[in-house]
Amino acid sequence: MSTISLKVNGRLHTLELDPATPLLFVLADDLELRGPKFGCGMALCGACTVILRGQVVRSCVMPVSAVGPDEVTTLEGLGTPEKPHPIQQCFIDEGAAQCGFCLSGVILTAKAVLDAKPTASDEEMRESLGGVLCRCFTHLRMLRAIRKYKEEFAGKRKA
Amino acid sequence: MSTSRREFLKNAGALIVSFSAASLADSLTFAQGPFDTHPSHIDPTKLDSWIAVDADGAVTAYTGKCDFGQGMFTSQTQLVAEELCVRIDRVKLIQCDTSVTPDQGTTSGSQSTPTNFNSGNLGQAAATAREALISMAAKHLGEAPDQLTVADGVITGKAGRHVTYGELIGDKRFDIPLSTTVKRRQPVQWTVLGKPVPSLDRVALMTGRFEFVHNVRVPGMLYGRVMRPPDVGSTVAGVDEASVRQISGLVKVVVRNNFVGVIAEKQWQAVQAARRLKVNWSPGQGLPAQKTFYDSMRKLPSRDALMVDSKDVERQFSAARTVVRATYSYPFQTHGSVGTSCAVADVKADHATVWSATQSVYPTRSIVAKLLNLPLDNVRVVYVRGSACYGLNGADAVSFDAALLSHAVGKPVRVQLSREDEMAWDNFGAACVVDQRAAIDHNGAIVAWEFENWIASRGGRPGYDHPGNVITGLLAGYEPEQVKPRAPAEPTEELRNRSNAAPSYVAGCIGGKCSGAGTIRSERVLSHTVPSPFFTGPLRSPERIQNTFAHECFMDELSARATADPVAFRLQHLSEKRIIDVLKSAAEAAIWEKRPSPRINIARTGTVSGRGIACVAYEGNNGYAALVAEVTVDLISGRVQPTRFIVALDCGPVSNPDGVRNQTEGGILQGMSRALVEEVTWDDKRVTSTDWETYESPYLGIEIPKIDVVLMNPTGVPAIGAGETAITLVPAAIGNAIFDATGIRLREVPFTADRVKAAHLAMTGSA
Numbered sequence: 001m002s003t004i005s006l007k008v009n010g011r012l013h014t015l016e017l018d019p020a021t022p023l024l025f026v027l028a029d030d031l032e033l034r035g036p037k038f039g040c041g042m043a044l045c046g047a048c049t050v051i052l053r054g055q056v057v058r059s060c061v062m063p064v065s066a067v068g069p070d071e072v073t074t075l076e077g078l079g080t081p082e083k084p085h086p087i088q089q090c091f092i093d094e095g096a097a098q099c100g101f102c103l104s105g106v107i108l109t110a111k112a113v114l115d116a117k118p119t120a121s122d123e124e125m126r127e128s129l130g131g132v133l134c135r136c137f138t139h140l141r142m143l144r145a146i147r148k149y150k151e152e153f154a155g156k157r158k159a
Numbered sequence: 160m161s162t163s164r165r166e167f168l169k170n171a172g173a174l175i176v177s178f179s180a181a182s183l184a185d186s187l188t189f190a191q192g193p194f195d196t197h198p199s200h201i202d203p204t205k206l207d208s209w210i211a212v213d214a215d216g217a218v219t220a221y222t223g224k225c226d227f228g229q230g231m232f233t234s235q236t237q238l239v240a241e242e243l244c245v246r247i248d249r250v251k252l253i254q255c256d257t258s259v260t261p262d263q264g265t266t267s268g269s270q271s272t273p274t275n276f277n278s279g280n281l282g283q284a285a286a287t288a289r290e291a292l293i294s295m296a297a298k299h300l301g302e303a304p305d306q307l308t309v310a311d312g313v314i315t316g317k318a319g320r321h322v323t324y325g326e327l328i329g330d331k332r333f334d335i336p337l338s339t340t341v342k343r344r345q346p347v348q349w350t351v352l353g354k355p356v357p358s359l360d361r362v363a364l365m366t367g368r369f370e371f372v373h374n375v376r377v378p379g380m381l382y383g384r385v386m387r388p389p390d391v392g393s394t395v396a397g398v399d400e401a402s403v404r405q406i407s408g409l410v411k412v413v414v415r416n417n418f419v420g421v422i423a424e425k426q427w428q429a430v431q432a433a434r435r436l437k438v439n440w441s442p443g444q445g446l447p448a449q450k451t452f453y454d455s456m457r458k459l460p461s462r463d464a465l466m467v468d469s470k471d472v473e474r475q476f477s478a479a480r481t482v483v484r485a486t487y488s489y490p491f492q493t494h495g496s497v498g499t500s501c502a503v504a505d506v507k508a509d510h511a512t513v514w515s516a517t518q519s520v521y522p523t524r525s526i527v528a529k530l531l532n533l534p535l536d537n538v539r540v541v542y543v544r545g546s547a548c549y550g551l552n553g554a555d556a557v558s559f560d561a562a563l564l565s566h567a568v569g570k571p572v573r574v575q576l577s578r579e580d581e582m583a584w585d586n587f588g589a590a591c592v593v594d595q596r597a598a599i600d601h602n603g604a605i606v607a608w609e610f611e612n613w614i615a616s617r618g619g620r621p622g623y624d625h626p627g628n629v630i631t632g633l634l635a636g637y638e639p640e641q642v643k644p645r646a647p648a649e650p651t652e653e654l655r656n657r658s659n660a661a662p663s664y665v666a667g668c669i670g671g672k673c674s675g676a677g678t679i680r681s682e683r684v685l686s687h688t689v690p691s692p693f694f695t696g697p698l699r700s701p702e703r704i705q706n707t708f709a710h711e712c713f714m715d716e717l718s719a720r721a722t723a724d725p726v727a728f729r730l731q732h733l734s735e736k737r738i739i740d741v742l743k744s745a746a747e748a749a750i751w752e753k754r755p756s757p758r759i760n761i762a763r764t765g766t767v768s769g770r771g772i773a774c775v776a777y778e779g780n781n782g783y784a785a786l787v788a789e790v791t792v793d794l795i796s797g798r799v800q801p802t803r804f805i806v807a808l809d810c811g812p813v814s815n816p817d818g819v820r821n822q823t824e825g826g827i828l829q830g831m832s833r834a835l836v837e838e839v840t841w842d843d844k845r846v847t848s849t850d851w852e853t854y855e856s857p858y859l860g861i862e863i864p865k866i867d868v869v870l871m872n873p874t875g876v877p878a879i880g881a882g883e884t885a886i887t888l889v890p891a892a893i894g895n896a897i898f899d900a901t902g903i904r905l906r907e908v909p910f911t912a913d914r915v916k917a918a919h920l921a922m923t924g925s926a
Contacts, residue, residue: 001407018407021427029382029426034374035367039497039546040578044851047497047546075367088365095357095817098825099228099547100364101371101498106859130860133851135497136228136547137828139863141821 004064008033009077019065023057024048026064027074035075035104039133046105046132050074056105056112075104078111086153087111087145094145098136105132110146118155125150200536203261206291206333209284210239214329216312218243218250222281223263224271225255225518226360228547229882230818231271233358237814238276241344241352242285244309245324247359255520255542265519265620267550267697269781269880276814276878278343287338295327346812346874355817372516372543373501377571380503381410382426383564384433386419387580387630390443390844391692395419402437412436413567418634420564422572433577443844446692453488453592456613461687465647466660467667467675468683472598475607475681479598485716486594487709488907489890491587491615491839493848494698495856498546499581500553504561505571510537515558516545523555525623527562530635549829551586551620551629551696559631579849584630586696587839590615593709598681603721605732607681608665612709614702615691616642630694642690656779658702659887660686662710663776664732676735676776693839693846699829700883703777704890708908711773711891715756716904724753725772725895735776737783737809741871742774744807745785748869756899763923766793768802771895773888782884783809783871786827788892789864792900797916799897801831801864806888809871810881816870823868823885830889831864832857836909 002019005012008031015030022041027033027050036059039047043058050059051073059072079085084092087107097103106129113120113128120128125146134142201208201221211219220239226232232252240247253259255266263274275281289309296314297304299322306317315321346353363369388394395417403409403421408428413420419438423429447455476482503514504527511533517523520540528538545554553576565572591614598607618628618639626632627639654667654674661667665682667675675682700707718728726746733739745751749770761767769792774785789803804827813819836855840848848854890908898904903918 018425018427021425025426028374032374032376033367034370037371037373037498037546038575039499040850042578042850044578045497075365077367079366081362081366081368084362084366091365092357092361095361095821097228097358097361097364098230098821099497099544100360100369101228101496101546103364104367107365126860126862128860130858132859133497133856134859135495135549135829135856137825137832137857138821139828139857139859139861140824140866142859143863 002065006064006067007069007071009074010071017064019063021064022060023050023062023064023067023072024059027059027072033074033076037101037104044131045102046109047102049105049108051108051112054112054116056109075107078107087149090145090149094141094148096138096141096145098138102132102134106134106142110149114150114154118150120150201259201261203280204336206284206287206335206337208261209281210288210333212288212324212328214325216245216249216323216325216329218245219253220250220281220285221253221260222275223255223261224266224275225542227544229822230358230815231266232360233356234272234814234818235275235281236359237351237356238282239285241349242282243289243312245312247351247356249312256539257520257524258539262521265522267518269777269883272810272814272878273781273880282343283337283341286341286343287335288333290338290341291333291335292324292327296322299327352814353812354815356815358818370543371498372503372514372545373498373575375503375514375543375573377503377505380571380573381422381424381568382429383420383422383561383572383574384429385560385574385576385580386433386436386438387584388417388443389440391446392444393440393442395438396441397439399437399439403432403435406432406435411568413564415563416634416636418563418631420560422564422568446841446843446845449841452590456590456592456615456689459689460644461613461689462642462645463647464686465650466656466684466686467650467654467665467669469668469681471681472607472609472683475598476596479606480601481599482596483599483717483720484594484596485713485906486592487712489591489705489708490908491590491693492698492833492837493582493585493587493839493854494549494552495582495854496546496548496552499576499578500557501545501573501575502554502558502561503571503573504558504565506531506562506565507569509533511562511565512539512541513558513562514541514543516543516548516554517558518548518551519555519620522621522623523558526559526621526626526632530559530562530626531566549699550588550701553581553585555621556584556629556631559626559629559635563631563635582849582854583846584694586618586629586694588698588701589691589695589705591702591705593706595709595713597713597717599717599720603723605664605679605717608662608679609683610660610662611685611687612660612706613687613689614705616688616695617691618694619696639694642688647685654779656776658686659706659710659775659778660684662714663738663774664714666734674779676738677732678734679732699826700887703883704833704887707773707775707887708890708894711775711888712894712906715771715895715898719756719898722755725756726751727753729774738774738776741783741807741809742785744869744871745772745787745805748807748867749787749805751787756895757902758899761900761902762794764794766791767900769896769898769900771892771897771899773891773895775884775887777880777884777887781880784884784888786885786888786892788889788896790893790896790900792897792915794901794919797912797914797919799835799893799910799912799915800862801893803865805867805869806885807869807871808881808884809873810884811876811878812874813870813872814878819870819881820868822882824866826882826886827866827889828863830886831893834890834893834908834910836911838909
């Protein structure tokens with residue numbers, strides 16, 4: 001057990017934890033966040049995705065001790081139901097979900113890529129989404145929502 | 160929901176138990192869909208079991224059909240709002256909770272819309288409530304019911320005097336049965352149904368606030384993990400509890416027959432304990448070789464069903480100018496939910512609550528009661544959405560896991576499966592092999608069709624009595640239901656084509672009554688269910704996708720033999736108007752070029768393109784669709800890339816066009832995945848496709864084909880299924896498009912690049 005400080009979605013938490021605990025379990029169990037989810041535990045599906053230092057991270061394989069002082073952003077850290085982040089609003093507008101279990105991977109990956117490169121090509125988008133799985137196969141609507149975000153918002157607004 | 164309502168229902172339950180079992184059984188038959196249900200304390204013939212209106216006029220509705228992501232929450236909320244003439248935000252829908260919702264069996268089989276949107280159940284209840292309120296208002300206002308108008312839960316008389324639902328009934332019981340003569344609002348009157356209402360869960364989902372079963376947290380909750388056997392058939396010879404004693408936070412190691420689990424204070428501790436616990440497993444039973452599996456199925460003792468037999472097929476085959484035969488194979492496929500299955504159980508000395516993503520809350524209640532030896536009434540199962548299941552994924556098994564572990568410690572326990580356990584011990588979609596035989600006349604027309612299939616089966620839905628139909632029950636000491644060998648009985652009742660074993664082109668005549676969708680009167684359809692080495696269970700379009708793949712590819716082969724256009728050739732053998740209409744509509748929307756397949760002058764290398772079509776009367780009469788697939792095939796790599804799908808879908812009057820489109824687009828792409836890459840694999844001991852590297856599923860980064868959905872939306876007919884119709888056609892439509900592009904006929908799913916490449920080499924090598 002160690003004392004771990006963890007900054008998540010703008011709040012600092014101090015926790016007594018086994019430092020080897022995967023970040024996902026800390027977010028989902030200790031902080032009771034609902035965005036990141038366990039899908040495979042092998043970084044093969046993206047359901048546990050969070051953003052750390054501007055990059056997407058698979059929280060199921062990252063020990064909490066490796067996070068450091070930087071802030072972790074989960075899906076609920078982007079926006080609220082009352083004021084969703086523009087990319088969340090694009091997904092809402094396009095109805096881009098069925099069960100919605102995979103959305104952390106889909107939305108956060110697209111956001112991270114477009115924040116870093118607002119002009120990312122379709123090819124680059126596809127490459128970055130190459131590790132994100134949606135088994136309802138809502139691919140069409142998700143890609144439409146991402147394109148809409150890219151065209152209307154990416155680059156025009158600091159995250 | 161208020162506590163008083165719950166208490167009221169519990170009290171009402173006590174009254175209903177005193178009814179005679181016979182009358183209750185009759186009433187259930189009347190009120191329910193085609194699924195097996197058991198009497199519950201909530202009487203589905205009573206309005207109060209479905210609808211409650213509070214003093215503010217807010218409506219609470221209770222349904223036994225739940226939302227997995229297919230949109231039933233939104234569409235059922237629309238239904239209640241429509242029939243009760245209230246705004247959609249005035250309706251709160253409670254789904255699938257054995258303490259308060261009626262027993263509607265299992266949410267599956269494209270039956271939720273037919274069950275709740277037609278003459279019975281939820282829609283009937285909401286309409287009954289509206290009529291009852293109008294009748295109360297007529298008395299209250301002293302005017303005739305037909306002089307009153309209803310809007311937004313306010314009933315207004317001619318003179319402008321009005322009264323609200325809340326004032327009329329607020330918090331009181333209706334105390335009336337569902338009306339069998341109630342007038343339903345028709346599609347032309349609809350203001351809420353039939354509209355593309357955005358799914359009600361959207362905002363919560365996109366902002367990470369939606370509560371999945373994975374997010375259920377109960378005070379004092381512990382974390383469990385289960386250990387599945389290493390090999391199929393392994394049993395526990397011993398468990399070394401000392402091997403995990405040093406793990407901090409470990410609460411208990413649980414062993415019951417061959418069921419082994421660990422419980423810890425934190426999830427990470429439970430994961431580590433599950434990894435480190437030394438279990439001495441016996442060697443497994445050994446598995447049949449995958450390479451020869453389809454052939455081996457034919458040799459097994461089988462449970463046979465003769466769907467239709469005109470008794471003249473042999474005569475037709477002997478007399479025919481040409482007889483065509485072909486064999487098609489379809490592999491085991493897994494549900495592969497993106498999240499592994501999860502449940503939370505809180506088992507106390509004399510009662511239990513289970514939060515579960517099961518499709519079957521009442522059957523799950525029965526199984527949990529059986530496993531824990533508790534009275535049925537002392538078990539409550541509450542549905543909470545999981546990662547979408549597409550059928551019987553691990554949701555039932557993990558609910559039993561959680562119940563067994565919680566029972567062992569008397570505290571709430573959450574269990575989530577590992578990816579490997581989810582995929583190795585799933586109730587797979589069944590492997591199936593099909594022999595097709597057709598007699599052709601001198602014009603190329605089909606005069607006789609014979610179908611025979613062998614389909615693998617083990618276990619399945621646990622239902623109310625069979626815990627052993629899924630892995631947890633088996634490990635805990637219950638056997639799966641056996642495939643009892645049985646010779647086929649002569650068909651006597653009207654053809655019910657629920658598994659689509661009969662092709663759409665046969666007349667389906669039994670005792671002079673012809674219920675098929677086609678014209679071929681010399682027909683024989685025989686199905687053999689054989690024992691499977693793996694658990695099997697319903698996976699989106701169960702058996703229907705396997706059989707339809709074989710029918711629609713074979714039809715394409717016959718069409719090619721007749722040098723006929725595949726659409727025209729199909730139309731020549733169809734009689735049912737609704738399948739004819741979707742076929743014509745899909746061809747029209749695709750701007751279908753009338754010509755035979757394959758196309759002429761196919762290049763022998765490089766990339767070629769083609770189109771294919773398939774159509775189905777899903778389950779005979781529960782959905783009609785035709786699908787055109789356009790593909791390119793890289794002849795060097797063998798890679799198949801669908802570029803466009805065009806589907807025409809008839810599901811009766813559409814409740815929510817946005818929802819149906821979403822389901823149809825997803826179904827087509829899921830079908831594409833199943834057609835091109837998905838296949839369970841195994842070695843001589845165990846399943847080897849246990850993650851997303853060993854079981855392929857196209858990621859979000861793929862090239863996505865364009866999809867056009869044409870909704871037929873007929874009125875004056877009942878609402879029928881929509882979620883499984885389009886997916887049923889995808890393997891056949893893609894297979895036919897590959898044939899059109901290349902001249903290669905692939906008869907085994909999936910159409911992997913290696914298989915396409917090998918087939919192309921074989922063809923060009925021998926040409």
